[in-house]
Amino acid sequence: MEKIVLQGRGVIPGIVEGEALVCADSITGWGGIDPKTGVIKDYENINKGKSIKDTILIMPGSKGSNGWSCYFGAARAAGSAPKGWAFSRIDSSAGVASAVMQIPTVVDFSKEDDPCVRVKTGDYVRLDGTKGTLEILKTSSQ
Amino acid sequence: MIQLTKEEQDILDGREGRLRQTALENIVRYAQVLGAEKLCKVTKATVFCGNHNYLNVCECGDFHDVFTRMNLARDERIVFDSVDKDCYVQSCVAASDQFDYEIFDQPKEEFDKNSYYLEESRKAGVTIAGSCSPYLMGWLPVRGEHFVTTESGVTIIGNSIWGACCNADGIEAAFWSAICGRTPYWGYHVKENRYGTHLIHVDAALDSPLEWEVLGKAMGKRLPLTGCTPVLTGNFEGVDFVKLKSFFTALAITTNCRMCHIVGITPEANTLEEAFMGHEVQEEFTLTEKDIRTAYEALCETEEGSVDLVSLGCPHYDIHQIKEVADYICGKKIHDGVRFMVWTVYPIKAMADLNGYTKIIEDAGGTIQTSTCPVTIGDCFLKHYKGQAYDSLKQSGSVRSDGCAERVYYTDKYRCMDAAVSGVWKEEYRWKK
Numbered sequence: 001m002e003k004i005v006l007q008g009r010g011v012i013p014g015i016v017e018g019e020a021l022v023c024a025d026s027i028t029g030w031g032g033i034d035p036k037t038g039v040i041k042d043y044e045n046i047n048k049g050k051s052i053k054d055t056i057l058i059m060p061g062s063k064g065s066n067g068w069s070c071y072f073g074a075a076r077a078a079g080s081a082p083k084g085w086a087f088s089r090i091d092s093s094a095g096v097a098s099a100v101m102q103i104p105t106v107v108d109f110s111k112e113d114d115p116c117v118r119v120k121t122g123d124y125v126r127l128d129g130t131k132g133t134l135e136i137l138k139t140s141s142q
Numbered sequence: 143m144i145q146l147t148k149e150e151q152d153i154l155d156g157r158e159g160r161l162r163q164t165a166l167e168n169i170v171r172y173a174q175v176l177g178a179e180k181l182c183k184v185t186k187a188t189v190f191c192g193n194h195n196y197l198n199v200c201e202c203g204d205f206h207d208v209f210t211r212m213n214l215a216r217d218e219r220i221v222f223d224s225v226d227k228d229c230y231v232q233s234c235v236a237a238s239d240q241f242d243y244e245i246f247d248q249p250k251e252e253f254d255k256n257s258y259y260l261e262e263s264r265k266a267g268v269t270i271a272g273s274c275s276p277y278l279m280g281w282l283p284v285r286g287e288h289f290v291t292t293e294s295g296v297t298i299i300g301n302s303i304w305g306a307c308c309n310a311d312g313i314e315a316a317f318w319s320a321i322c323g324r325t326p327y328w329g330y331h332v333k334e335n336r337y338g339t340h341l342i343h344v345d346a347a348l349d350s351p352l353e354w355e356v357l358g359k360a361m362g363k364r365l366p367l368t369g370c371t372p373v374l375t376g377n378f379e380g381v382d383f384v385k386l387k388s389f390f391t392a393l394a395i396t397t398n399c400r401m402c403h404i405v406g407i408t409p410e411a412n413t414l415e416e417a418f419m420g421h422e423v424q425e426e427f428t429l430t431e432k433d434i435r436t437a438y439e440a441l442c443e444t445e446e447g448s449v450d451l452v453s454l455g456c457p458h459y460d461i462h463q464i465k466e467v468a469d470y471i472c473g474k475k476i477h478d479g480v481r482f483m484v485w486t487v488y489p490i491k492a493m494a495d496l497n498g499y500t501k502i503i504e505d506a507g508g509t510i511q512t513s514t515c516p517v518t519i520g521d522c523f524l525k526h527y528k529g530q531a532y533d534s535l536k537q538s539g540s541v542r543s544d545g546c547a548e549r550v551y552y553t554d555k556y557r558c559m560d561a562a563v564s565g566v567w568k569e570e571y572r573w574k575k
Contacts, residue, residue, distance in 0.1 A: 011175045026367055028395070029294070031517070031543050035199050043543045061368035062310070064395045066294045069312035070196055070212070077211060078199040090176060091368050091398055092309035092329055099172040100215045100314050107175070 001139065006113040008086065010132030014104035016084040017137070020123045021055040023047055024116040029068030029093065038080030047121065056125050056134075057082040058115045062093035069097035076101050084127040086134050088114050104129030144173050145180045153322055161224065164214050165321035172315060173326035182327040186289035186306075187229050187320035188276050188296065190313045191263040192236030193256040195520045203255070205262045213317045225267040226323030232271040232281050234292045236260055237520075240272060240488055240513040246523040268320070272513030273487035275387075275458040283308075285409060288331055290319040294400070295391035295457055295536075301401035303386060305409040307331045310400045330401055336410060337419035338403050340365060343428040344376030352554040352573055353434060354381075354389035355535050360429055360437035362396025370424075373403040373417045381407060387457055392535045431575055438573055441535060443549045446569065449477075451527035451547075452562040453516050454555050455485030456534035461493045463555075464510070468499035470559055476507030477565030481527065488512045508562070521546050531561045531571075 023045065027033060032042040038053035052075065062068045075081050084104035087094045098105045104127050109115055115134050119125060122140030127133075146154065154170065156163040173181065200208045210220045225231045236256055239246065243253035264270050271279050274293050283289040285305035291297055292313050300306040309329040311319070319325045330336055342361060348354050365372060372393075386407075393399055403411035411417035454467060467484055476482045484503060486494070491512050494500045500510050516524060517540040524530070524546040531551040532538040538552040551561065557571040 009177070026398075028539075028543065031540050035196055041543050041545070043539075043545075060366075062398045063367055064294065064398065066292050066297060066310050066316075067190070067313055068310075068398075069314055070190075073212060073215065073314060074196040074199045089368050092176065092315075092400075093312050093398060095172050095175040095326075096312035096315040098175045099168055100312075102215070105175070108177075 004118065004136040006109055006115055006118055006134040008106040008109040008113065008132045008134065010106050010129045011090070012098055012102060012105035013130040014084065015126065015128045015130070016056065016104050017124070017126045018054060018056045018083045020058055020119045020121060020125045021047060021050060021052060022058045022116060022119055022121045024060065026059045026061060026063035028063055029065035030071065032064070033071050033075060035071050035074030035080060036078050038075050051080070052082045053080040055082045056127050057085040058119055059085070060088040060116050061091040062097070066093065068093040069100055072097045073100040084129065086115050086127060088116050106132050106134055144170055144178065150181060150324065160220050161222065162322050164216060164220055165318040166324060168215065168314070168318045169322060169324050169326065173328065176326050176328045178326035178328035180327045181324040182288050182331050183228070184288050184290050184319045184323055184325050185229055186281060186283045186287065187231045187316055188234045188281065188291040188293060189231060189263070189268055189316050189320050190292040191233040191260050191268060191270070192238065193252065193259045194237045194518070205259050213314050215314065222262065222266050225320045229320055229323050230281065231267060231320045232269045232276050232279065233260070233263060235274050235514045235518050236272050237518060238514055239511050242511065245509070246519050247526060248519060248522050271487065273458050274515070275487065278458065278460060278487050278490055288325065290316045290325055292316045294394035295387065297400045298390040298394045298402065299387055301330050301336070302390060302403065302408050308400070310398060336401060337371065337421045338373035338411070338417040339370045339421070339424045340372045341423045341426040342372050342374050344374055345428050346431040346434055348378070348385070349380070350554055351385050351388040352533070354385040355392045356434050356438045356441070357429065358389045358392030359396050359441065359535060360433045362393050362399065363437065364427060364429070365397050365399060368398055370397070370399055371401045371403070372399065373405065373411060373414065375405045375414065378404065378407055384460070384463065391457055395536050395539065435575065441538065442552045442572055445549055446567050447529050447549050449480060449529045449531050449551065449561040449565060449567050451481045451530040452558050453483050453485065453530070453537060454533050454558060456515055456532070456537040459484060459486045459490070461490050461497070464490065464494050464499050465497070467555065467559070468502040470556055471506045471508065472502045474506055474563050476562050480562050480565050482508035482562040484508065484510045485515050486510060486512060517541060517544070529567060531558045531567070533558045
């Protein structure tokens, strides 16, 4: 397959690989996930019932309550955090969550490289928080 | 590269103790993620104290251990024993009512643990207020003042109505700022960033707080999730603070929007031109009464059935809203088996006692509660009530996400009270225009 490398800004270093979980409508803050299991509870979420644990979680940014970061921080404490994550565009709640989580993080992609559009749930990807890249290694349809 | 003042560098070097050092380390880390170049001083903060449910992932019972791990994101033990001397720090809602636990089927040990957490925070310098509505107690940042809050509704109200400056930080960052008195100079803390991006024409008569609230939801569904500062135009005759707080709270939880100009109403939007500050309109659309009706349809259960819990007051009610409840419920009786609660903050409850509103509500069969709210208490309370009615989009939406009720109804406070009296949900209680 054609090599697809999306370029953003790397803000927390580290290289991780895993299955992408794309939440193009983000995840609602405060109660959107069960921190003990990482399972998405948000009643409006397309990925409701799936777990963020050990995924490469891809979102446009945060959504909803200022309590957004603490549920991800609690997931980290419970061992249910994603391996790494990418935000189409950084915002303050996602910034706090990234500072807390300390997992490889890439943010601020161009419109053409928007990972919420280019990556599909189930794609196998490599996230490089130093170079600021998100590479699709295998698509879910392959 | 972040430019620090000498005072900030001293804190970062540990000259003012490990607590302030860690708080500032986290603020610097946060600033680097954002791409900020400097910090600014914070003079008001609300922080999320108490034994909240998400903290239960830590099995340790020591407050300072839990605080360090969850709020400071460190694996050592750092004692939380001070806040910045120049910052007015007040607590947000806790995990328990100030005095009651049995009424919520909450175990006494949970209530006691919550009281212990609050006491440790109080000793550190946090004034225990227990409210999502700190402005009810005079916590009011003025135009240009930098503040932090754990409340999304207070963030957007502060930016939009008061012209004060705040980003949607988060629970951890609010503590960091309260402790070291700094936040990244980024986003809405920078005057030049406070310009409008999207122009929304409101072609609807907005008569009640519920209509403003559903407008917030309808608008949020049309806006991009990130990076927008909407500007509203329309005929907003009769608007007041209660309507605006309902609107802003709904908008904040539907998107991550944390500032919204309303032309002719909010202080940085005397004119359309002033709101956009010379920037282009990225998108323009009109919202009508049909959009508001459509948004409402998705927010309220259609199935009829028993109503077992009716809760009013999210955000916490002011004294006039409680008076309106007392005036309406006076002489009526809450149906047997229905739990009817009105939520506010402790000083407002004292005013309700003084004015006889508490007695009227209690004579009808209800109660006034303080310091928390149903979804913050959580499952131990909510799981006992199959049918629940709320006058708040935020509460009803959270209960639906938690899945701890079979039917969740959302309507205005008067129809909520009708449901509390009849004990059943009827089609006529749905909001209609």
